[in-house]
Amino acid sequence: MIHFHNVRWQNFLSTGNVWTNILLDKSPNTLVIGENGAGKSTMLDALCFALFGKPFRKINKPQLMNSVNQKDMIVETEFTIGNSRYRVRRGMKPNVFEIYKDDVMLNQTASVRDYQNHLEQNILKLNFNSFTQIVILGSSSFVPFMQLPTGARREIIEDLLDIKIFTAMNILLKERLQQNKNNLKDIKYKIDLEQEKLEVHQKYIDEMQSKNKERIDNLKAEIKKSETAISRLEDDISKNNSSVKDLQESVKDEESVQKKLNEILKIESKFEEKLKKLKKEIKFYQDNDHCPTCDQDINDEIKSKKVGQNESKILEVNEAFDKLQIELDKENQRLLDIMEINKDVQELLEKVSDGNNQISSLNKYINQLRTNIDTEVDDVSDLKEENKKVNVIKKQIKGHEKKRESEIHEKELLDVAAELLKDKGIKTQIVRQYVPVMNKLVNKYLAAMEFFVSFELNENFEETIKSRHRDSFSYASFSEGEKMRIDLSLLLTWRAIAKMKNSTNTNLLILDEVFDASLDSNGCDEFLKLLNELGKETNVFVISHKGDVLQDKFRSVIKFEKHKNFSRIAA
Numbered sequence: 001m002i003h004f005h006n007v008r009w010q011n012f013l014s015t016g017n018v019w020t021n022i023l024l025d026k027s028p029n030t031l032v033i034g035e036n037g038a039g040k041s042t043m044l045d046a047l048c049f050a051l052f053g054k055p056f057r058k059i060n061k062p063q064l065m066n067s068v069n070q071k072d073m074i075v076e077t078e079f080t081i082g083n084s085r086y087r088v089r090r091g092m093k094p095n096v097f098e099i100y101k102d103d104v105m106l107n108q109t110a111s112v113r114d115y116q117n118h119l120e121q122n123i124l125k126l127n128f129n130s131f132t133q134i135v136i137l138g139s140s141s142f143v144p145f146m147q148l149p150t151g152a153r154r155e156i157i158e159d160l161l162d163i164k165i166f167t168a169m170n171i172l173l174k175e176r177l178q179q180n181k182n183n184l185k186d187i188k189y190k191i192d193l194e195q196e197k198l199e200v201h202q203k204y205i206d207e208m209q210s211k212n213k214e215r216i217d218n219l220k221a222e223i224k225k226s227e228t229a230i231s232r233l234e235d236d237i238s239k240n241n242s243s244v245k246d247l248q249e250s251v252k253d254e255e256s257v258q259k260k261l262n263e264i265l266k267i268e269s270k271f272e273e274k275l276k277k278l279k280k281e282i283k284f285y286q287d288n289d290h291c292p293t294c295d296q297d298i299n300d301e302i303k304s305k306k307v308g309q310n311e312s313k314i315l316e317v318n319e320a321f322d323k324l325q326i327e328l329d330k331e332n333q334r335l336l337d338i339m340e341i342n343k344d345v346q347e348l349l350e351k352v353s354d355g356n357n358q359i360s361s362l363n364k365y366i367n368q369l370r371t372n373i374d375t376e377v378d379d380v381s382d383l384k385e386e387n388k389k390v391n392v393i394k395k396q397i398k399g400h401e402k403k404r405e406s407e408i409h410e411k412e413l414l415d416v417a418a419e420l421l422k423d424k425g426i427k428t429q430i431v432r433q434y435v436p437v438m439n440k441l442v443n444k445y446l447a448a449m450e451f452f453v454s455f456e457l458n459e460n461f462e463e464t465i466k467s468r469h470r471d472s473f474s475y476a477s478f479s480e481g482e483k484m485r486i487d488l489s490l491l492l493t494w495r496a497i498a499k500m501k502n503s504t505n506t507n508l509l510i511l512d513e514v515f516d517a518s519l520d521s522n523g524c525d526e527f528l529k530l531l532n533e534l535g536k537e538t539n540v541f542v543i544s545h546k547g548d549v550l551q552d553k554f555r556s557v558i559k560f561e562k563h564k565n566f567s568r569i570a571a
Helices: 042-052 111-125 128-134 148-159 164-250 254-287 300-421 426-448 479-499 523-533 547-553
Strands: 001-009 020-023 029-034 073-081 084-092 096-101 134-140 452-456 464-465 508-512 539-543 556-563 568-571
Touching: 001 042, 029 479, 029 547, 042 073, 042 084, 042 111, 042 128, 042 508, 042 539, 096 111, 128 148, 128 479, 148 479, 164 300, 254 300, 426 452, 426 479, 426 523, 464 523, 479 523, 547 556
Parallel strands: 029 539, 029 556, 134 508, 508 539
Antiparallel strands: 001 020, 001 073, 073 084, 084 096, 452 464, 556 568
16 A cells, blocks of 8 residues: 655645645545645645656646746655655756655666666556546546557556556566567477588588599499409419429420530540541542552552451541431430520510519509508598587587477467457456446445446446446446446545555545536535545545535635745635
């Protein structure tokens, strides 16, 4: 409950440097009177200006400053909520806006707007519209509940039922939903980006592995080809070695043939020497008749005999020589054959040597190819860094996906909460509980003021007004007095509901000129009865021109007057 204690002001509107102070909780009911322009309604503007920074009536803010003094305008009000006593101080020239709690000023580091929001949302839990519907009913520039649009009606009722928190929660929820949407969008962007990175790295790895495999396969194929060539060369070498062995086996007699040839040549040489000697002797006997050694004559018989003997020997030697020549030719031919075979052997050995050289070269080539394969394998190993990057990206994607799952789960919860916080949700359920009570109270107060109509508000705060005969009416169709009865009934209803909820409940009720024009005497009497029934916890202020009629009906009277062009409370 908000318990107002006082409101005071100076240099405000027609008030000068002297403080005007009104105790708001002194009397259960107070009549405020005075001539036109005396400043009766100033307390409304002062109270609203102190709490909300704007007057109750439609007065431009610069006009609130006293036109004579034009400075040091200040308004203060004190009230208690629970065990805490508050004082709000606001002014112009200099600008002042201070909130005190138990005589300690609240931190002013925030902006003026935030400071005002703190006052309305956290302390008063009332805004200007709600305050003027529950605390003040005025005839001047006042917009009654029935003339408010549906949205404004809803705001007042939400304040009244203390369910505006759900609206605030819904606003925060919408912000969180938007943040959730943005988070999901951001996560999707990050996942898509990481996926693109992953694809680029994976494509590079696949290409490298494919090219590497192709190169290794080519190297292995080349090794196989070389090994096949080696195998073929080894087969050729084996065959050639076998042929060499066979050929070498076939010329084992080379030494004996050579030895025999040497022997034949020696014999041939002896035959030639013997033939030469025999021919020399024959020539000697043919050319000489006298022996030079013995100096004896050589007769023809001896000569013939010696020549015949030598010629026979020559024949024998020639026959033997011919035979020897045959043998020599035979052995020479064999030697030639052996030489030819040896030549073939040499060619084969050269082929074997060439084959071995080729095998050696191919083995070196194979070793180089294997080294190249090892290098390619090492190149694949270099892809470990790329694979590490891929694993990091996958881990990041997994982390983003986990966050996305969390955000999706949160969205599901937020959607449920949003459904509950919709106007058709939990607030509607609460409103439905109180609408019948509101309607009952409105009709009770209308009946008390002898205005017998059936008034109903639905959960959308749209009214239905019917007569006893069930004829439908609109608020605009009633007279000003009838409208005032409806407005008063709604005011008292809101205060009763506020008291039930203990939300926007307050001791203060200010009625500005409601008795002066719209209500007839019967209506005034009935309404005064209702006011008297509000109890000791309510402090009612009635501002009126009908002081002569109403003065004896109030416990306290405050009279405003003009003194030297300044408003003041009369002594």
